[in-house]
Amino acid sequence: MSGVLVVGGTGTTGRRVVTSLRERGAAVRVATRTPADGNPEHVRFDWGAPDTHGQAMAGVDRIYLIAPNGVAEPGPPVDRFLAEARRAGVRRVVLLSSSAVPEGTSGLGALPGLVRAAMPEWCVLRPSWFMQNFVGEHPVAAGVREHGEIVTATGRGRVGFVDAGDIAEVAVRALLDPVPHNTDHVVTGPEALSYAEAAAVISGVTGRTVRHRAVSTAEMTARFAATGMPPEYAAMLAGLDEDIRHGAEDRVSPVVPTVTGRPARSFTAFVSAHRNAFT
Numbered sequence: 001m002s003g004v005l006v007v008g009g010t011g012t013t014g015r016r017v018v019t020s021l022r023e024r025g026a027a028v029r030v031a032t033r034t035p036a037d038g039n040p041e042h043v044r045f046d047w048g049a050p051d052t053h054g055q056a057m058a059g060v061d062r063i064y065l066i067a068p069n070g071v072a073e074p075g076p077p078v079d080r081f082l083a084e085a086r087r088a089g090v091r092r093v094v095l096l097s098s099s100a101v102p103e104g105t106s107g108l109g110a111l112p113g114l115v116r117a118a119m120p121e122w123c124v125l126r127p128s129w130f131m132q133n134f135v136g137e138h139p140v141a142a143g144v145r146e147h148g149e150i151v152t153a154t155g156r157g158r159v160g161f162v163d164a165g166d167i168a169e170v171a172v173r174a175l176l177d178p179v180p181h182n183t184d185h186v187v188t189g190p191e192a193l194s195y196a197e198a199a200a201v202i203s204g205v206t207g208r209t210v211r212h213r214a215v216s217t218a219e220m221t222a223r224f225a226a227t228g229m230p231p232e233y234a235a236m237l238a239g240l241d242e243d244i245r246h247g248a249e250d251r252v253s254p255v256v257p258t259v260t261g262r263p264a265r266s267f268t269a270f271v272s273a274h275r276n277a278f279t
């Protein structure tokens, strides 16, 4: 093995992948639009500047891949990227997809098929919703911090919230294991919770009352659109809430313990470790 290029290597999952690869002694290259001066691991990579791709992938044989952010049709640029990677000697790609993205021929749904077709060794990660959405910049986190409220159109539907650290551990096994996984992994936490149940966990751990307010899909679309999102994108996001309301994410998979050999982190453990982020 020569090295791993981590696309999105400064992001929520990617930076955890980088840390874990480093701990295992793998040669890591962190793809970023803004490489830090003097950091030999950093390499400039911008989806919008294809001339940065060749240098970023030179000398690596594996890639952790996240889709271009906010691009309506990521298929064509990802297809070109994969073809260039294959020519450069890359054999294995681990793609971060999502449990909420159905396989398809357009949008994010096209990417798993492209990776399977391009690479002899591959893995598609299909995580459920990240626990990290409750902290940091995500709208769910802002609602908790600013109003003690989580507003969704998910009703009583449950979600197998998963820690980004667990996703990264599965990704690292898929990148480094001698035998390629060549499969899709649905990655969840150890339990499925409704947003009301998640709010109750946050209240119980932090002592600050947090509530879930269930709204209709139409109201959720309007709320997303009011933040400046294009209407179609707002409707698509609200539609994902509706899918949750109908049970699409109400499942728990054994992938984290099976692949990593340790249990998936619980939501209570996550909230306890981040208790200051909720106030």
Ligand SMILES: NC(=O)c1ccc[n+]([C@@H]2O[C@H](COP(=O)([O-])OP(=O)(O)OC[C@H]3O[C@@H](n4cnc5c(N)ncnc54)[C@H](OP(=O)(O)O)[C@@H]3O)[C@@H](O)[C@H]2O)c1
Residues within 6 Å of the ligand: 007, 008, 009, 010, 011, 012, 013, 014, 031, 032, 033, 034, 045, 046, 047, 048, 066, 067, 069, 096, 097, 098, 099, 127, 128, 129, 130, 133
């Ligand atoms: N949040 C959830 O609940 C959830 C659930 C399932 C799946 N997902 C999937 O997770 C993916 C996002 O992964 P993540 O959360 O690990 O990433 P993230 O935290 O959203 O990080 C974004 C990364 O993308 C890089 N980036 C942004 N624009 C770029 C560009 N033009 N060219 C190259 N790099 C660029 C950033 O690097 P620099 O800024 O350093 O350039 C950063 O490393 C999405 O595809 C989403 O569908 C999310």
